[in-house]
Amino acid sequence: MAVTTMAKALNAGLRKALERDEKVLLMGEDIGKLGGVFRVTDGLQKDFGEARVIDSPLAESGIMGTAVGLAMAGYRPVVEIQFDGFVYPAFDQIVSQIAKHRARSGGRTPMPVTIRLPFGGGIGAVEHHSESPEAYFAHTAGLRVVSPSNPMDAYVMIQQAIACDDPVVILEPKRRYWDKADVDESVDIASAPSPFTARVVRPGTTATVACYGPMVRTCLEAALAGEADGLDLEVIDLRSVSPLDIPTVAASVRKTGRLVVVHEASVFLGVGAELAARITEECFYSLEAPVLRVGGYHTPYPPSRLEEEYLPDLDRVLDAVDRALAY
């Protein structure tokens, strides 16, 4: 057990995966000598060689398309897209090829491709470096989409994603890369909870707040601040946005009667919209208020001087909770 950052926890998880299975390969821009722009792959090329930790040409579709071929050849490619906003050139290969290949091959050709995507805002970056594209991927059958919120989950979930025979998009909350917490490297990933399940990270009774990735810390801080106002919020870290762990959220809402969903992505047709529909179906008679959403607006991600206005924060979360309680 050691205190470490999420970036280092991901590095340790990648190292474990490379050690465990010689078919695991890492590929991406600047991931070799440089160790990635966020240093998540720091030192891995030195230890595992250029054939397994591959600096790629600067072409995202090329990275994704060659990952398809490597998977067909029996490898387990783990590809890094340097920033969320650069994934779109690879969108066709992800949606048309990676997501569908297993189904169209009648289950004969699995696509164990892990797509690492540093995502989300809050780091004062220039345009195209702060986006939350999860709904695009969650909308696509054949893909799984997860997002760790803390170093320990990051360490385990990256290994579980790589071990999974389905393609997994792992959204790494880049503004939490430097958050520190205890990481137990002795944990056995096979006996750890499935990455496709949610976790109640703070039990409570007043209302349920569901979130994932970078928003988990924000929501936990909101819950702490809410205590002073007599609020006892239950916070759920969804961890996976595809599949969504509906039973865990439904069980919570049956208890609290209220649900607020929080994400950085714009709310229109987002994860919150899906949860609102599903929870209304599952928990209609338990709900004391409509499901409310807190998220980005239907605008392009703003220049960084405005991003704090765009991103959900503690106050906006508590405002939504207040509105839910006012029904």
Place this chain on the structure above:
Amino acid sequence: MTADGGPELVQLLTPEGERVHHPDYDVDLTPDELRGLYRDLVLVRRVDAEATALQRQGELGLWAQLLGQEAAQVGSGRALRPTDMAFPTYREHGVAWTRDVDPLQLLGLFRGVTNGGWDPHEHNFALYTIVIGDQCLHAVGYAMGVQRDGTDDAVIVYFGDGATSQGDVNESFVFASVYNAPVVFFCQNNQWAISEPLERQTRIPLYKRAHGFGFPGVRVDGNDVLAVLAVTKAALQNAREGNGPTLIEAFTYRMGAHTTSDDPTRYRVAADLEAWKLKDPIERLKVYLARNGHADHAFFDAVEAESEALAVRLREGCRSMPDPAPDSLFDHVYAEPHPLVDEEREQFVRYHASFAGGEH
């Protein structure tokens, strides 16, 4: 760009069926092997004709015709070893034939009973890829896997002249080049991307593009099965020996429509078609075989009879092909259990069972 392929065109068998020599490329085939190629060409053309007819009869939703491209596909397909891997577009019925994929499995895709059809690993023939050019990157990735496996297998990928405008194809050239991947890029330049002529894709001969990416390019007479075989074998051998990729431009012509939904009379002139008819890939081999005593009437009759039998088998097999079970649409979406798909399948089955007698 010259309509006849220009002086760079590698040719070993003229349209008149005369064997000519080339300083860099040659094949040494037994009469038996030559007859085998002829048989391939005839049977592949028959598969194409039958499939087109089956589409007209409503048995297939669509068919992408290969008429005129038989030699490009058979010649390159027969250059492969069984352990080599081939990545097709949606028109490589002739390559599929050389990889022992039952033509009925191709029909299944166009009939709409599957989105795949065969086992890519059993045949070392990837599934058809409809998004233009995507498979070029898959081939390079696969070739990178071959490099890491340390075998001397090679990979071939098929695409058309239109695909050369795609970003993925150009990215695949870059990746193959910088990683020195054992892959052969086989471009069938059939002169048309649906209605758009080659002039809408390029200002230079396509094979010359390779030089800019740092590997050799060669233009071969795509209607000359011997030249295609020779050129492809050489490129594959080059890849096996660690010398990296080659771009082959097989200069040919799409004699039919883009697909059965297309009407080429709207955009091209009949005179072109007539000119290319004189360069037919099958006719020239037939003349060569007959003139040199490599095949007699009995052989040609036997191939014709086999072609008839194949046609009957395809017609019957296609018409009797069962529709998949309705709930199979949920199969194989994920390798590991997925609660949403499981739930939707249950709802789907329950909904269908709710009708009288459980009828769908």
